[in-house]
Amino acid sequence: MRLRIFTEPQQGASYDDILAVAQATETLGFDAFxxxxxxLAMGDTAPVLPGPTDAWTTLAGLARETRRIRLGTLVSSVTYRPPGILAIQVAQVDQMSGGRVELGLGTGWFEQEHLAYGIPFPARRFGMLEEQLEIVTGLWETPVGDRYSFSGEHYTLVDSPALPKPVQARIPVIVGGGGARRTPALAARFATEFNLPFPEFTDVPAKFAGVRAACAVIGRDPRELVYSAALIAVAGADEAAFARRAAAVGREPAELRAHGVAGTASEVVDRLGALADDGVECVYLQIMDLSDLDHLDFIAREVMPQLA
Incomplete structure (x- = not known):
């Protein structure tokens, strides 16, 4: 099982804070940042300093300040960037990283941040996601020298040179969510990875089965996809250390154990093992306290060796 570090910088982090976590992620042997x-920060009406950082601007910086780890978003919103611009940004960061970028793309959901920064927030966005996935992958896959055009309900591209090209032959595309029909169908068509964000543990096998069924409908081998989950991670050497980290992120220990990758090292290993039994191949560990680099070190020392 691959372990990736997943952060929420909108809750209060500068680029330097993010860089420190990314470099620790690399040094400690995790797969990706x-x-x-x-x-906009969530769960608090007061402004959070130092303010927001843009995801793809951040990843461009990290592309030049890391060497091994994969880099990506979980997930970018279709409301933020037109698909042609997004394709250029992601391809450029892929070049800057030497081919280490992955794109998670979704419909977006947080209306307040759109209002705060003047970003349009249409009521119906699933069609935008479908068209963006088709356009972005279509631009990257268009042979050099050819042109790409697209005409849809939301976007029109005419005679695009479809440049620049990424370093990777195919940038991994992550599609996720809990929908029973439309999301699995999109993953089957466009994704290299299907992600379950913060699922109930009992739901995981059925959700993955839905994606496999959607692959079968279009004749795609479901084994071509990676099956992953994103879950909050809070761990400690003993109950006291675990409780301190839980309090630092404003969560209760019992609730974390019920819904996250949480507890002592043995509890975390057991949870990850159960997820693996349910078909999870990769886990995004949501780390909320970016100042606690010892937390990452603890997981790397006490958990990762037991997963080998």
Whole structure:
């Protein structure tokens, strides 16, 4: 099982804070560093300093200041960037990283941040997601020298040179969510990875089965996809250390154990093992306290060796 670090910088983090976590992620042997793509803190009406950082601007910086780890978003919103611009941004960061970028893309959901920064927030966005996935992958896959055009309900591209090209032959695309029909169908068509964000543990097998069924409908081998989950992670050497970290992120220990990857090292290993039994191949560990680099060190020392 691959372990990735997933952060929420909109809750209060500078680029330097993010860089420190990303470099620790790399040094400690985790597979990847991912960040959310949000512009407003959640759960608190007071402004949070230092303010938001843009996801793809951040990842461009990290592309030049890391060497091994994968880098990506979980997930970018279709409301933030036109698909042609997004394709250029992601391809450029892929070049800057030497081919280490992944794109998670979703409909977006947080209306307040759109209002705060003047970003349009249409009521119906699923069609935008479908068209953006088709356009972004279509632009990247268009042979050099050819042109790309698209005409849809939401977007029109005419005679695009479809440049620049990413380093990777195919940038991994992550599609996720809990929908029973439309999301699995999109994942089957466009994704290299299907992600369950903060699922109930008992729901995981059925959700993955739905994606496999959607693959079968279009004749795609479901084994081509990676099956992943994102879950909050809070761990400690003993109950006291765990409780301190839970309090630092404003969560109750019992609730974390019920819904996250949480507890002592043995409890975390058991939870990850159960997820693996349910078909989870990769876990995004949501780390909320970006100042606690010892937390990452603890997981790397006490948990990762037991997963080998």
């Amino acid at each position: 991912f960040r959310s793509d949000h512009y």
